[in-house]
Amino acid sequence: MNEALKTKWLWRFAIEDDALLKKVIVSKYGVNRFGWWSMRSFFAHSVGCWKSILSSLEVFKSFVRFDMRRVLFWHDTWCGVQPLKVQFPNLFRIARLRDATVHDVSSWNGTQHHWDITFTRSPNDW
Secondary structure, three states: OHHHHHHHHHHHHHHOOOOHHHHHHHHHHOEOOOOOOEOOOOOOOOOHHHHHHHOOHHHHHHOOOOOOOOOEOOOOOOOOOOOHHHHOHHHHHHEOOOOOEOOOOEEEEOOEEEEOOOEOOOOOOO
């Protein structure tokens, strides 16, 4: 029951932009680029209730399907259990568009899917 309630609050935070709860949390902790999640607080005096709700965030993300126009290719966890910048730090370092969305770097050619990831130099530049 507690996990279901935390999931409900995470969902409401993600979709209800005008909700008082979201305005209070955003003013206290800030928000990520697209406004889906609040930033985490690492201070001892933070609100325990919101910290508890955020502790369920990764589980919640694993059950949600995202609009790929709002998912950050390198920064969000959408392919695997960690962001791609953590899984492939050397590629992230030379990525030209570090804040690109999944939609920005993918395209369809008929029935084939293509990734259009650009780098500042060739990944195989020896």
